[in-house]
Amino acid sequence: MEDTLKAAIKRALENLGIAAPADIVLEHPADLAHGDYSTNVAMVLAKQLKQNPRELAQKIADEINTNKPKEVTAVEVAGAGFINFRLAPEFFAAMTKEILKQKEKFGRGTGLKGKKILLEKSAPNLFKPFHVGHLLNLSIGESLSRILAASGAKVVPVAYPSDISLGASKAVWAVMQKKLANAMTVDNLGDAYVYGTKMYDEDEAVKRNIDEINKEIYEKKSGSALAVYEKGRDICLAYFKRITKRLGSKFDGYFFESEAGRLGKKIVEKHLGGIFENGENGAIIFPGEKYGLHTRVFITSAGLPVYEAKDIGLIELKFKKYHPDRSLVITDVEQKQYFEVIKKAATLVFGEWGERSSYWQHGRMHFAGGSISSRYGNVPLAEDLIDMVKGKVSEKMSSVEKKSRVAADDRLVEDIALAGLRYSFLRTGVGKNIIFDFDKSLSFEGDSGPYLQYSYARSRSVLRKAKDEGIKADVKRKIGEPGALEKLLYRFPEIVRRAGEEFAPHHIATYLVELASAWNSFYANNTIADKADAGAPYKVALASAFATVMRNGLDLLAIAAPERM
């Protein structure tokens, strides 16, 4: 369609003897009342031709009108010199038909066809409790993974659990201190981590002790510390696999910090004197200041690789194993400048591998109102938060009006709770901090995940009734002019494309709310009665098209689409 309009504009310009700009900008007006497509060519050209933009726009519009494409019903000039196009009802009918035909494929694009993208969806510290920050990270990673796949890419999702770190050693020390070696669980390992971290900062002797344990673990020196560490690591890894499975995420592979660290250390030492330099006390540093970045330690004076060196090793592990066209990592914004250093160092060490690696940041979460607390400070554990939300969902379902005849089974409650959480994470632009208020962020009304689910459930309900009444979908039986619903439905593929290009799931979220709103409005004003209802087949066709687009959209956000709620 866009090509048709662009061609028509180009033809009109030629007939007027005006050289067409290389790129004709064609967009959807922000307001549906302004038509279906609009172009600003007149305003762009007005300046170089030294003409009044509105008059020029009118001339171009008149020219297009002499030979307009059959899908166009009106060409109008508005505002400062916009040329707006209105499309014929037949166009929307054809698009609706196309949606019904393509079903779950509707929305998929080919922009990234043939590209292999390695996506690091989650990189938790295994010994640290899995908290909402990890949940946020995983939610964004999961959505991006699906969006990129929908754009045609071959996405390889991987996890990079931090199985070895000073933090792990702190937990190991605390376990040994409290003699819990034979009673380790995820819970008391979490407590141990908190206790070890606290004591490390407060007690100089404990600090030395933990540093010693840390070295033993890195060097795999057999002893009680290593035994505790290995057992704890297995428990935590099993937990990580369990919770990510609960959240519907899969990984094609795992890279561990321990392996990345060993390799990273070798790589850094190999380039010592070139890319890397000796710093104070025998540490090995990367002089980022030479490039306008931070100078950072890669290998400590104790000879241990830190995060920096591990990330260098990780790049080689990733590229050697998967050979991706692009390697993407999702992290917290607090690591933005850190990863600029890594990228620079990696580009100097590896060349192309470094250039193909991108580091994408999401915002930090801030908790408003102090309504949430946990033993780990003001950051709640992911599962605790999910359970709290589930409680709220159950309450809502049991108190809800008589018309809801849906049993509140656990699966549905969890689906709705996760929808609420995921939506609140994904509705904001990537990189912006997220203010999370348990009471307000998790509204089930309006701009929310459950609202989208509810809209979908209603459309399914209509389709069930249609089936019972024996009404078949038919796009030909038009009732009046196309409304907001038809005008939004066919735009879905463009939204998916943009979300993929910008790595921005929130475009999907914003669009779906707008779409759901249009559907709910249509729903409220168009009841299907029975088979005798002449408009029913068209209404059923729209309900079906809406259900398809909404389900495809929710899937890109990793939100479940319940049949009833």
Added chain:
RNA sequence: GCCUUCGUAGUUCAAUGGAUAGAACAGGGCUCUUCUAAGGCCUUGAUGUAGGUUCGAUUCCUACCGGAGGCACCA
């Protein structure tokens, strides 16, 4: 101190340099003999400050103010 980033209704978020700055929640008023009222309809209300670039700036540039983050042995 230097660097990064963000300031939009009372609140939480939108807006490829474009039109009358969109939603949602909260506030006010309607609306369930109809496929699910977690809904629909109406209504009050916003671009931090000062300049600059532009036909046109929430968007780009500069300064200032305010929030968040980072700046060598944590991850």
